[in-house]
Amino acid sequence: MTARPARGPLAGLMAHLVLTAVLAATTGVTAAGWLAGTAYAVVLYLVLRAGLDRAGMRALGPANTVTLGRAVLVGGVTALVVTSFSRPVSLPVLVTLVAVALALDGVDGQVARRTGSTSTLGARFDMEIDSFLVLVLSVFVAGTYGWWPIAIGAFRYLFVAASWAAPWLNGALPPRFSRKVVAAVQGVVLVVVTADLLPPALSYAALAVALLMLTWSFGYDILGLRVAEEARRTTRVTLIRHIPARHIPAPRRRRPASVNV
Secondary structure, eight states: OOOOTTHHHHHHHHHHHHHHHHHHHHTOOOHHHHHHHHHHHHHHHHHHHHHHHHHTOSSOHHHHHHHHHHHHHHHHHHHHHHHTTTSOOOHHHHHHHHHHHHHTHHHHHHHHHHHTOOOHHHHHHHHHHHHHHHHHHHHHHHHHHOSTTHHHHHHHHHHHHHHHHOGGGGSOOOOOHHHHHHHHHHHHHHHHHHTTOSOHHHHHHHHHHHHHHHHHHHHHHHHHHHHHHHHHHHHHHHHHHHSOOOOOOOOOOOOOOOOOO
16 A cells, blocks of 8 residues: 555654653753754654655655654754753763764665665755754854854855845756765764864864855855856846847728718
């Protein structure tokens, strides 16, 4: 039988609740942590179900199932990070969840290619989970190093918000290896700083370098999109100027109506 579209997202929601209960029993999760993690899981369920319906997919498939597992771990990270606002949390547990989620980042893509199950939904799902994990980690390290590292996680969301005002930012970007390198550096730096493996001075420097690299990467892409938009506008204007004018016959004059006297 064909699986119902809601079955996969619902399984993810249930898995998140189980993970949060385990974290609460072993490390302690505050009410705010519970609320934040549960809100994340509910939004994930609703958005993923809507995505499946829109894509006409009846099941997640193997690759998206791996991504859903990563998403559940990110939900646990969210609960712990919000808990850290009011009390210390277990760094080994937090870093383990983050490390496993990042390690699985390369698995879902491999599974999709090997099983021939690549899809637009899967690519978007994977990207959104990565972006949210980076945002949550940047919020966590901001508690120690000041609020400026939040820019690392907020960059992508600011870019999306800007695209609402400037639709040309939604243009297609060509594949670029340096973009993948910069994204990987963000994850590695945030994990290392979260784990407190470096002296404070080196952590500051690593976060600053990561932010500079991200600024350069986004700036490069924005410049490329702007140049492409200007080229499209120039081409459109050139085509309009070279279209020959249509010969429209002049309107016929109406004869005055005869009046019988």
